[in-house]
Amino acid sequence: MSSKVSRRQFLSYTLMGVGGFMASAMLMPMVRFAVDPVLQPKGEGEFIPTPQKADDLTETPVRVDFTIKDRKDAWYKSDVSNTAWVYKEGDTIIALSPVCKHLGCTVNWEGDEKHKNEFFCPCHNGRYEKNGKNIPGTPPLGPLDEFMVEVVDGYVNLGKTVPNTLV
Ligand code: FES
Numbered sequence: 322m323s324s325k326v327s328r329r330q331f332l333s334y335t336l337m338g339v340g341g342f343m344a345s346a347m348l349m350p351m352v353r354f355a356v357d358p359v360l361q362p363k364g365e366g367e368f369i370p371t372p373q374k375a376d377d378l379t380e381t382p383v384r385v386d387f388t389i390k391d392r393k394d395a396w397y398k399s400d401v402s403n404t405a406w407v408y409k410e411g412d413t414i415i416a417l418s419p420v421c422k423h424l425g426c427t428v429n430w431e432g433d434e435k436h437k438n439e440f441f442c443p444c445h446n447g448r449y450e451k452n453g454k455n456i457p458g459t460p461p462l463g464p465l466d467e468f469m470v471e472v473v474d475g476y477v478n479l480g481k482t483v484p485n486t487l488v
Pocket of ligand 1: 423424442447461
């Protein structure tokens, strides 16, 4: 059996090699671009500064608005506004998500004349206790989420939301 390579086979192998190299050189950037968001670090432990001074907090929840700068959504970066209800319980700072656990409306502290000292969701009269516990017999099926909290230079910084640990 001869192991000689004919001129035709040599040219064919060479063209396939060069063609394959060129194809991979063109495809690699496209593949890299397509999967780029997946490769980015998620920044899960990230805390966002807020304008709220920790010393100014009382036992009455106050609305704290903050902005997440350059939030990356796939290929797009934008600033995202967010809100928390923040108060003190002893020395502990508690920050609750305002997102209703029924259908996602925004809950307000004492948002209804009849329900003092509660969070109230105007969409379907959802009610929550101060610690975020949903009041049985109202539409929400679970407690409000909590934000992770830390204090930096006297200001409240908020992290990701976690399931409520107070109820
Ligand atoms: S969305 Fe809040 S009670 Fe329905």
